[in-house]
Amino acid sequence: MPTPALLSKLPDVGTSIFSVMSQLAQEHSAINLAQGFPDYDPPQELLEDLARHATTPGHQQYAPMPGLPRLREAISHKTALLYGVPAPDPATEITITSGATEALYAVLAAVVHPGDDVLVLEPAYDLYGPAIRLQGGRPVYVPLRPTDFRPDWDQVAAALTPRTRLIMLNTPHNPSGAVLTAEDWNTLAALLENTDTLVLSDEVYEHMVFDGQPHRSALQHPQLAERSFVLSSFGKTYHATGWKVGYCVAPPALTAEVRRVHQFLTFAVHTPTQHALADVLSHADHFRELPGFYQHKRDLFAELLTDTGFELLPVAGAYFQLARYRQLSSLPDVEFARRLTAETRVAVVPVSAFYHDGHDDGLIRFCFAKRDETLQAAAERLSRL
Template sequence: MPSPLLTSKLPDVGTSIFSVMSQLAAECGAINLAQGFPDYDPPVALTEALVRHARTSGHHQYAPMPGLLRLREAISHKTAALYGVPAPNPDTEITVTSGATEALYAVLAAVVRPGDEVIVLEPAYDLYGPAIRLQGGIPVYVPLLAPDFRPDWNRVAAALSPRTRLLMINTPHNPSGAVLTAQDMATLAGLLDTTATLVLSDEVYEHMVFDGQPHYSALQHPELAERSFVLSSFGKTYHATGWKVGYCIAPPTLTAEVRRVHQFLTFAVSTPAQHALADVLAEAEQYQTLPTFYQHKRDLFTELLRNSRFDLLPAQGAYFQLARYHRISSENDLAFAQRLTRESGVAVIPVSAFYHDSHDQGLIRFCFAKRDETLQLAAERLCQV
């Protein structure tokens, strides 16, 4: 019952589907292919570095608000080497945040004012819409159509208006695994050329692109880079989602606005974790091998489900696999996901959760960031459905 003392700012928003399905998985003893976290540990070099810095005097107090300088410098070097762009200035263009989630919220809080419109390409991570609304902004949803979830740039152009403050992109895309191309970035830059619209580019799965494709960052297109906040996540890159360390790269004027919010949101991020990440970031092997590492898991999972009644959609990146279940059931996707968890012992995410209006296309999302034996056991159960 609503409290007479409080009117909710998000009355239509309940507990995140990721928490709901993970809790159901725990209650049922199901294999959790729902929430997007690995069931294996971070690299040994990283955990050993964390232990080392946790035992170092002086590494237990607040880090500088923008992040440790040595970590920001390592991010700068990595970004320049990986994308062939001028190295972002560690002092004025890089901010370490409490996960990419905090970075995303800080960007929205910094730039979106009441009445501003924010274009969201949907399906989209369930944080986007509520975070926009909490700033008084108006989400403007543009659909990405199955099965390939490619942007229709004509629809995006039609959604632009004088009130469009920000446009959000996510590549590689959660939940579909679609990847934006260099041509997509060029087209987007052309659409925004004569506007004052800013871009938030969610690139947390930047190192998970398959089949020999590169990841194209907004940083690589000069016209986009000058108006973009680019977000990434160490949690995704180093199998350490519980560490909650991410970062935002943006031009100095935009970074200044993000930091105005960041200093009052979390102020600083775990000091020992930042030192540990700075130690290992200089070694490129971890993120350079991720495409092969996760492509193996995608291909293994695809092969294991070959004889199932699920129809898998193309997955170009990230660590998610979408599937149709129309040959199994005509239930809505939430009901099917819950029944699959209870009766077959495999938890998944209904894709309608990624739509503001719960649009149901009969799709579910698997996370394949799991040990091979976990995927094999899950597939055995799924093939019996």
């Protein structure tokens, strides 16, 4: 029998560029600086806690749908401690999700209706656009300033209409590492004051901000906090991206809508992992050490690439380094990334993948969340260009 005809909901979407470049890295035995995951382990204490909880009687069954109460309580305490805000109510304002990816999808599925507009500041993580479209929404792309990847608030204001259901922001920003300031949040609050537009603030790199500056969260702005979904990632914070545990902080009415979707999407997150994370969250040392830990890697990698011909852009946060390569090649960025992987055996991501229309500024993205010796080996290979 012939295969039944299938009308794709995303006919123009192929395999993620991150998977493509990681596969290419495997084929060429390349150092993978493309996909954003560390090549070192989570803290030993966390691994030991997970092993213990994995064999604890009763910890092999479903956790409560919103997440373990003790983990939500620990998140509430941490949020108030770090950001100087009233502690979110663990019962009604915090939801544990299967990574920040599920949280993001659940938010969009909960609030975006067919015909709604969602503002996306580009370049942006490649999940944003397809997830909006799957809800029947329309992504409205607003370019970040090409000089420093910060919002052009005049362009944001021009894009806002009564149909704008949501604006999506990411700070620290992937792929550029730019961070939003208190002034940025004030400007956004003024723009949204007389609207019904909601905010999704993707803050998964919240603990990776450099040069002594603080991370500014949407939770710290009272007028924005009441209309915001703020997403965080334990995978990023604890070097455990494969564990896929994140969370969403939002006011009670917004949280209720996220949970309506979450209960039918994943329902509950891995129970032993939640217990282990609740244990380690009682100690503040790890996430307080992350700015210095990653600033060292940023600075080391920049120094190692000094004589390679790449023009490195400033990095204020997250764990990615953008680089211009026009001194080395006039190839389109996708072709250059593929050639770089094959010839130097170092895999990177072309930044055009972060634009819905493939906009190409001659930039590639390195991930420096790697062991120092990995970065040194990668730089040695790149120096042969």
